[in-house]
Amino acid sequence: MRFFLFFIIIFFSKSAFAEFKPQQYILENGLEIIVLENNRIPAIANSIWYKVGSADEPNGKSGIAHFLEHLMFKGTEKLEPGEFSQIVSINGGKENAFTSKNYTGYFQLIHKSKLELIMSLEADRMKNIKLIEKEFENEKTVVLEERYSRVDNNPSALLSEQINAALYMNHPYRKPIIGWEHEIKNLSLDDVMKFYKKYYAPNNAIIVICGDVNLDDVVKIAKKYFGPIKPSKMEKRAWTDEPTQHAPRKITLNSKNTAIPVFERHYLVPTYTKSKKESLTLEVFSEIFGNSSTGMLFDEFVKNKKLATSASVYYHPDGFGHTSFAINIIPKKNVSLEEIEIYLDEYLNKIKKKTFNKEELQDIKKRLVNTTIFAQDSLYMGMRIFGSSLSTGYSLKEITNWTNDISKVSIDDIETYVPNIFNKKKSVTGYLLPVKE
C-alpha cells in the first residue's frame, strides 16, 4: 500500500507498439541504448535493464537477483548508502526498481535537464557498489519482511508460488523471484557480490529512455559516463529445459486468511522466443477466450452455467522456453472447486474442437492493436514495454512489428495451436480453500 519502493514483477501485460519510433545506438562496450522521443512534457523516464533475473541464480541461492536490486541503493565508492535516492528526490525525481525472472530494471522519472546527472549516477553503480556487512544484514531483514508481506501473509501469492514450483519441473523459472525464505537467510555478502560482478556490465545492459530528449544528446552523455566501463565476458544464458511431463499435478492450499475459494489451472505453453507464431496466436486467443468481461470462459462459467462469479485467463508471452497459460475461476457460493474442475475439463474438450468465427477474430485483433495508442499516454509505459521486451529476447523490429504480426493471426492458426494448450499432462491445478479458524 502506498509505498512500494523495490517491487517484483510477476506479470506485466504485453501491449502494442506500432506508433512508437524507437532510435537505437550501441556503444563500443556493448551497451545498447534505445530512445523513444516524447515531447509532451519536459521530462524523461530513464531506465537501465540488466539481462539477469531470478532464473540466473545459482542453485541454493534463490533471491540473489532481487536482494542485489535492494543493495544497488546502498552506496558506491562515491555515494553513501541511500544517497542515490536522496539525490534523485531532491532533484524532483521519482524512482523505483524491479526484478523479474529474466531481468532487473532501475528507473527514474525526472526533469529532462537532469539526464546527465542520473546517467552519471547509474553508470557509477554499474560497477562501483560498495557494501559493508552491517548494511547487508540490515537489508536482509528488510527483504525477509518484504517476503512476509507479499507472499507468506497472502494466500493467493502462496498458492502461485507452489503452482509455479510444480509447473516447471526442471527450468529455473520454478524458483520464486523473491527467493525461498531459508535461502534468503543463508545468502552472504560474497554470494551477492559475485553475482553483481558477473552480470552487471555494459554488454549485459540496455538503457531505455522515453521522453523529451534526442538520441544524439543521450549518446554523448552515455559515452562520457558508460563509455569507459569495460565489458565483461558474458556466457550465453543456457537454462535447463523442461523434460517431457507425464502427469498432471494438483495442489491444494488451505488458508485461514481468505474467505474466497479460487480455482487455478496453469498449462505449460511456449514463450514468444520459443515459438513466435504460436505465441502471437495465444495472445489473440487469450483475449477471445479469457477476457474477464467478454471472454468465452466468462460467458460459459459466469453467464450460461452460473457456476462462477469470475473467470479469466492470463498468458504472458515474455521469457525463454516455456511460460504459463493460466485460468482463474472464482466459484459462486455453494459451488465446489471440484464441480468447477469437472465442468472445465468437459468444456475445454469442446474448445479444442471448436471452429472460430472470422469477424469476431477481426474485432479482437483490433482491440489488441488499439492498445498501442493508449500505451503511449505516459512516459513510463513506453520505457517499460521496450525494456522488458528487449531483455526477454525480442528484437527491436519484432517489437515495432507487433501490431502487424498480431493482425496476421488467422483462424487457421487458432485452430492449429489452441488444441496444443490444453494438454492436461503439462498442467497444474491449484485449489485455494478457506478454512474456518
Add this chain to the structure above:
Amino acid sequence: MKKFFFTLFFLFFNNFNNLNALDIKEVNYYQDKKAWLVNDKNLPIVAIKIAFKSGSGIDLKGKKGTASLTASLLDEGAGNYSSKEFKKKLADNSIKLNFSVSQDNFYVNLYTLKENLDLSFQLLDLALTKPTFKLEEVNRIKSSIKLILEESYKDPDEIGSRLFRKILFEGHPYEYDTLGVLEDIDKINKEDLVNFLANNLRLDNLYIAASGDINEFELKKYLKKYFQKFDRKNQITFDIPIHKKKIEPKVFLHKKDLRQSSIIFAGKGIARDDPYFYPAYVMNYILGGGGFFSKLTTEIREKRGLVYSVYSYLYRYDKYNFFSGGAATSNENVHKVIKIIKEELMKVKKKGVTEEELKNAKNYLINSYVLRLDSNKKIASILLNTQMDGLNIDFFEKRNDYINSVSQEDIKKIANRILDENQIFFLVIGNPSNLKNINKI
C-alpha cells in the same frame, strides 16, 4: 543541455515553476456550470473524469451498499443492449468506461479514442439514464459483492481496514465499507437503485474534467447534449453529518495467527482550506509521505531493517480529516516499531524539522509536480480533484508558491496542533509478542 559535475550535485537546484502552468479552459456548458479542459492533441485519445457529490456515505440504514451496487450495474445492460452486448461494444471499440463510488462521490471514468467519442458518449448516456438492472445481473453482481465483504472477516488487510473504520467512525456513515454491509446487500431492490440515480445524479453536484484531443466546442456540444438533462428539481437530497470523533490514545489488537503483523495508526488531520494545509502537507512528506529518506523510513527501515514499508499520509473525507500511516513487521518487533513511530512523531512535534529537511522536501514537491502531467488520464484526475477541492484554475500557477512559502515555524505550529500524543491510536492485526496495555478488538 545543461552540464553537471559530481561536485555540483548539492549546489545546483533549479525550480521549474513555470512548467505547472497547464493551459486550462473552462467550458461553460449550461447556466453557471463549467467543465475544465486541457486540449492536448499529442495522441488521438480523450480522458474524461466526472463526479457527482453522492457516495456510499448517504446509503440508508438497512440498505448499505446501494450506491456501490448501482455503480457496478450501470455497464451490465442499458437501453436495448444486454449486459453481454454492452460490454462487447465497449471492448471492441477500445472504450474504457467505468463507474465507481467513494464515501463522498460517485465517479464516471471514460478513456477512449477520439474517433469513438460519439459512441462513447452514447454508451455513457445509456448507462447513466437507461440501465436495465435485470434481475439476473443484479443477483450476479450481488453475489460478487457479498464474497468480497466476507473477505473483510478473513483477509488480514481487509480486516485491518474494517476495524480501522470501526475505531475511527463508529456511529457515523463512514464506518461502513463503500461496498456496504453483508446483511444489507440482499435487501437492496431495483427501486433503490433507480432512486439512487434519480436523486443523486444532478447538475448541482456535478463536476467534469477532460484532457486530450477534444476542443472546447466539441466538449461543450457533448456536455450540452448529454448532461443538461440532469438539471432536476425537487430531488430528495441527503447529507452526511460532520464527524467529530475525539481519538483515544489506545493500542487495539486483533489477534490473528500470521507470520507478520500489520500496524495502522491515525490521529488528527487537517482541512483542505485550513491556512496550515501546506505546512501539514510538507510536514507529512518529511515524516513519512513517500520518499526513500522520510524520517519513518530512515529510522525504521534503513537504520534498523525492521520493515519493508512504513508510511504516513493525510486523508480527507468531506466530513472528516485525519492523519494516518502504517507498517508491517514480524510479530516480535511490533512493540519496537510502534515505539519508534511515536518517538518520531513526537520529535517533529517538539523540535520541528531542520532547514535542510525543509529545503529538500520543497525541492522534491516542487520539481516533481510536472511528472504528474504526462498522461491525459492523470491530467483529467488532477483537474477534477482541484475543482472538487473548491480551487480555481489559477491554482496551478500558485501551487509552487504555496509550497515555497512554508517555513520551519509553520511546520512547528501545525505539528504541535495535529501530532497529539493523546489523540493517536494504533491498530495491530497479527500475533505480536511483548505488546502491553492492549485493547482487544
